[in-house]
Amino acid sequence: METGNHTSTSEFLLLGLSSRPERQELIFGLFLVMYLVGAAGNLLIILAIGSDSHLHTPMYFFLSSLSLVDFCFISATVPKMLVNIQTKAQSISYGGCLAQIYFCILLANMDNFLLTAMAYDRYVAICHPLRYSTVMSLRICALMLGSSWLIASSHSLLHTLLMARLEFCASNVISYFFCDLVPLLQLSCSKTQLNQLMILLVGGLIVLIPFLGILISYIHIVSAVLKFPSARGKQKAFSTCGSHLTVVILFYGTITGVYLSPSSSHSADKDSLASVMYMVVTPMLNPFIYCLRNKDMKGALRKLVSVKAPPHGL
Secondary structure: OOOOOOOOOOEEEEEOOOOOHHHHHHHHHHHHHHHHHHHHHOOOOOOOOHOOOHOOHHHHHHHHHHHHHHHHHOOOOHHHHHHHHHHOOOOEEHHHHHHHHHHHHHHHHHHHHHHHHHHHHHHHHHOOOOHHHHHHHHHHHHHHHHHHHHHHHHHHHHHHHHHHOOOOOOOEEEOOOOOOOHHHHHHHOOOOHHHHHHHHHHHHHHHHHHHHHHHHHHHHHHHHOOOOOOHHHHHHHHHHHHHHHHHHHHHHHHHHHHHHHHHHHOOHHHHHHHHHHHHHHHHHHHHHHOOOOOOHHHHHHHHOOOOOOOOOOO
């Protein structure tokens, strides 16, 4: 009879993105730059929105929340990877591995829910502008954010507890740069059918329902914008959605490729590359995608980082 809640493996080995020693320095430098750029960019967005009262609106409320989640997302895995490369170690403790799983699922879910909330915000702003202040009130926005954290926490806790009941008594080598569900399930010597079923059912619903919400929102948005009389109005409306759509396509494309494709189609190289895209590249690009073409955000950032020159003659 199988028993759970224990394991004969006290640590795992993370192989990272390449096993070749000559590539480690390049990978370290590349990921250090991506981490610093992503962390600084997302923190600047949070500070800029918080310091400018003109940006205290639902759209920027969700954007600042997304930036916080993205900052935590890259911080959950990249620093450990950089430390391992620098110290020429590959190990991560069993508890540390479960912690990475919990936070990665939690933050990926929050990205998912926040992208949906932002799509809904654009839908209300474009399709029902006169009701915008009522529908997207501070109370409703806070309720949306709080419920998202609750659902995301419950979902990540479910998978973490299901993983904790498994035994790992053979290989402990993970060909990823972080601990993730799919490679860990492949290492387990316990029955993993329940884990895989929860990934497909619960995980599928967690991804599918928000994605359908985004899709329906944009169907209504496109239908409403096409009825605008002026070409300039259409262009302005679509430009406010272009950045969001770019991130949505990138995020859902990589998530689907890693977690919702059949296990027979998985390969270490493909899954590792997809994981880098949604866990490192997307959070790093968030400040650029959302802010470079946004006049309000650029103005707030200039106010935040500008230093007043001293008067002449002093």
